[in-house]
Amino acid sequence: MQQTWLTLSHFVMLGLLFGFAIVHxxxxxxxxxxxxxxGCRxxxxxxxxxxxxxxxILIIYFFNHRYDGLQLWNVQDLPGVQQFVWALSAISFLFLYPATFNLLEIAAVQKPQVHLYETGIIRITRHPQMVGQIIWCIAHTLWLGTSFTLVTSIGLVLHHLFGVWHGERRLIHRYGEAFVQVKQRTSIIPFGAVLDGRQSILWQEFxxxxxxxxxIFVFLLWWSHPFLLQATGKINI
Incomplete structure (x- = not known):
């Protein structure tokens, strides 16, 4: 039987994710x-x-093909699902963007540096971007329920899991014993170090x-989401 639901877009997205992973x-x-x-800058x-x-390109392609493939489930009409998905999405951004705290470094206005953080959200998890990406993928896969979204989410999660391994290798090479001690005081699994007593949440750090x-960004994204979908839909990729 011909698998008509397995569209070319599934493989294109995997290729785009693989290309981004290589570059990044x-x-x-x-x-x-x-x-x-x-030089750093x-x-x-x-x-x-x-x-x-x-x-x-990845974001636009995802928006334009999010309903491709097989509809695995459809829970969008169930009470509370939309609010739950938006809540998960908001939480995901709180984990995804701690790296943007040093905006001047990101823009290369200040000298970009590699920091060894151990405060704020790092007390919850040593790899907040990985955790945020997993939460985002759960939320959007639940909401959309398509095979294309599931394939995209699997690719994103695998990339971030690789990033955890790769990032820790780079940090141990740069910081040596100092990073080993940070690893001992923190955890990859959210709240793992808090639950076993290695960390305490200091809310003032947030x-x-x-x-x-x-x-503010989350609220702006919520407000502009329909307009973003309309705008990306006009780009033929």
Whole structure:
């Protein structure tokens, strides 16, 4: 029987994810060498110029093909599901964007550096972006319920799991014993180090402008979501 639901878009998305993973993780791996060769700021600019366009293409392609393939389930009409999905999505962004706290470094206005954090959300999980991505994938896969979304989510989660392994290798190489001690005091699994007594949540660490910025961003995203879908739908990819 012909599998008509297994559309080409499934494989295109996997290819786009694989390409992004090579550029993003490969660029991160080259950082120590590249910074010595061309400097921190130029490396950051080149890294952004190579990664961001691919990320934009991924987002647009996902928006345009999110209902491709087999409809595995449909829970959108069930009471409370939409609110639950939005709540999960909001929580995911609180984990996804702690890296944006140093905006001047990201824009290469200040000298970009690798930081060894152990406060705020790092007390909850040592890899908040991975946790945020998993929460985002759960929310959107639940809401959309298509095979295309499931394939996309699996690809994203695998990339972030690889990023955990790859990132820790780079940190141990850069910081040595200092990072080993951070690993001992923190956990990858959310709240793991809190539950076994290695960490305590200090809520005052979350009262900073960056978290307020994330909250504002979530509300703006909620408001603009329909317009984003309309805009991306006009791009034929």
């Amino acid at each position: 993780s490969g660029g991160a791996a080259l950082r120590p060498w590249a910074e010595k060769l061309i 130029l490396y950051r600019i080149l890294f952004a110029l190579s990664s961001l366009p691919l990320a934009v 009262f900073r402008p960056a978290y307020l910025g994330v909250v």
